[in-house]
Amino acid sequence: GNSVTQMQGQVTLSEEEFLFINCTYSTTGYPTLFWYVQYPGEGPQLLLKVTTANNKGSSRGFEATYDKGTTSFHLQKASVQESDSAVYYCVLGDRDNNAPRFGAGTKLSVKP
Amino acid sequence: GPKVLQIPSHQIIDMGQMVTLNCDPVSNHLYFYWYKQILGQQMEFLVNFYNGKVMEKSKLFKDQFSVERPDGSYFTLKIQPTALEDSAVYFCASSSDWGIAEQFFGPGTRLTVL
Numbered sequence: 001g002n003s004v005t006q007m008q009g010q011v012t013l014s015e016e017e018f019l020f021i022n023c024t025y026s027t028t029g030y031p032t033l034f035w036y037v038q039y040p041g042e043g044p045q046l047l048l049k050v051t052t053a054n055n056k057g058s059s060r061g062f063e064a065t066y067d068k069g070t071t072s073f074h075l076q077k078a079s080v081q082e083s084d085s086a087v088y089y090c091v092l093g094d095r096d097n098n099a100p101r102f103g104a105g106t107k108l109s110v111k112p
Numbered sequence: 113g114p115k116v117l118q119i120p121s122h123q124i125i126d127m128g129q130m131v132t133l134n135c136d137p138v139s140n141h142l143y144f145y146w147y148k149q150i151l152g153q154q155m156e157f158l159v160n161f162y163n164g165k166v167m168e169k170s171k172l173f174k175d176q177f178s179v180e181r182p183d184g185s186y187f188t189l190k191i192q193p194t195a196l197e198d199s200a201v202y203f204c205a206s207s208s209d210w211g212i213a214e215q216f217f218g219p220g221t222r223l224t225v226l
Contacts, residue, residue, distance in 0.1 A: 032212040034214070036215075041219075042219055042220075043203045043205070043219050044155065044203075044217050046215075089154075089155060093211035093212050094211045095210055095211045095212055096211075099145075099157050099160050099168045100157075100215065101157075102154065102157065103154075
């Protein structure tokens, strides 16, 4: 079945530093890949989505490339702000599998 | 943008009692989900629902849990009877399609079982 792995449970950065959050996935189908962001006290919200292999998605300065060769969908941002502090979830969706698969989440803390 | 509402925002209940969590999904969505999040931990899938049926459920979706959406009203999660380990925030989500469409999440219902 489908699965998503996020090995970094927590990332701590200072403002304007570079962000890299690791995500790898496993599937036998043709997935759509998502990054969701969850701010404290809220439900997750979509950050970006990529449906086609080897394409890149971007939003609000974040970007991620759907790399079929390495089965990865890492999230990057060139310069983080304190307001980016949140939990980031990598998610895999597939028409053939009913339930989207969430990674364990990575908590980003950005110090001013 | 489209919003999912959840009622109530907080619920405190004694162990063994029944509780119903209500979700008002995005109006034209047909696919519905419940997730459980224990404080400070990850989102965990419970169940998804389409056309009046449970399509998939996880190991966390115990026999004491049930879902329904009678006549296009609220999408509900009922727990009967509740247990201490059911204390968590429960998030409802809806989407316009399986798998490949964005899920819209509600703000969550914080359930405390005493």
